[in-house]
Amino acid sequence: MGHDVFDHTYFNGVDGMGDIPDVNPPDYSLINQTEHAVLTLIRMSKAYPNQITLIALGPLTNLALARRMDPDISSRFKEIIIMGGNIRGVGNMDVAAEFNFWMDPEAAQVVLREYKCPMKVVPWEVCQEHGLEWGFITSWLTADTPKARFIRDILHNLTQQQQQDGALTYTPSDTLATAVAMDAALAQTASNVYATVEIKGEFTRAQMVVDWGRLSQKSPNIDVMQNLDMTRYKELLTEAVH
Known part of the structure; x- marks a missing residue:
């Protein structure tokens, strides 16, 4: 109902998942x-x-x-x-x-x-x-599990940019x-x-x-x-x- 239309589709990358290479890309027709x-x-x-x-x-x-x-x-x-x-x-x-x-x-x-x-x-x-302190983020995502590796990969670009911008924590x-x-x-x-x-x-x-x-x-x-x-x-x- 507002007068403006805003597009923030690509905040988490073009694919919404950090733009990491996908060995087995999903079938986008599923959406x-x-x-x-x-x-x-x-x-x-x-x-x-x-x-x-x-x-x-x-x-x-x-x-x-x-x-x-x-x-x-x-x-x-x-x-x-x-x-x-x-x-x-x-x-x-x-x-x-x-x-x-x-x-x-x-x-x-x-x-x-x-x-x-x-x-x-x-x-x-x-x-x-x-x-979350950056020290916790690092230790959290160094776990040698598929889930930790997945989260680490999709967050890489975002967390790197936030650290470069001087953010004290990840939110x-x-x-x-x-x-x-x-x-x-x-x-x-x-x-x-x-x-x-x-x-x-x-x-x-x-x-x-x-x-x-x-x-x-x-x-x-x-x-x-x-x-x-x-x-x-x-x-x-x-x-x-x-």
């Missing part, structure tokens, strides 16, 4: 599915009501459209974990906007306002505060949100608050606005993940490559 993603969400939520934990790692367009096509879908998920938004107005694409919400602010507003299932949000500032935001889904106890602090998304602001379009003081008197609609157990997080990452 041409006959069923639209929105229809898949609706169908799966009906087939497994209150059983699906949905991890949203990108713009929320499909989730918002699913809500418009089937209003009841908003209560059929067990929970939704969202990597996106911000809690202190710190932006990474615009002055006050995080990338996933910035790409489709109207969709983010629909999801936060209208979904009735439990929702956890891992915001951009929290991802920044829980970066894999999607990984952090997935870890929260795997272990609910990872979040040592979570705030149950009401939040929405600004869609009209001249300088704040796409900012997630959090009612910390409950001044709006609206019922909380999300749990904001804040202090995360880094020891447990690293354990999950280490287990994942073995």
Whole structure:
């Protein structure tokens, strides 16, 4: 519904996987599915009501459209974990906007306002505060396993560029949100608050606005993940490559 169209397709390489040579390239026709993603969400939520934990790692367009096509879908998920938004107005694409919400602010507003299932949000500032030291990244990916070699290869260009740019840590935001889904106890602090998304602001379009003081008197609609157990997080990452 926004006026601008942005293309950030190649952030992780032309192939989305770091452009590493592929000995056995996949059949790209496999991505041409006959069923639209929105229809898949609706169908799966009906087939497994209150059983699906949905991890949203990108713009929320499909989730918002699913809500418009089937209003009841908003209560059929067990929970939704969202990597996106911000809690202190710190932006990474615009002055006050995080990338996933910035790409489709109207969709983010629909999801936060209208979904009735439990929702956890891992915001951009929290991802920044829980970066992984380069020493850990090196030791993590030197494991002599196919999984470790694969991750090391696809991350090579990105991590090398970030180190050259002077980044003190590597911040894999999607990984952090997935870890929260795997272990609910990872979040040592979570705030149950009401939040929405600004869609009209001249300088704040796409900012997630959090009612910390409950001044709006609206019922909380999300749990904001804040202090995360880094020891447990690293354990999950280490287990994942073995």
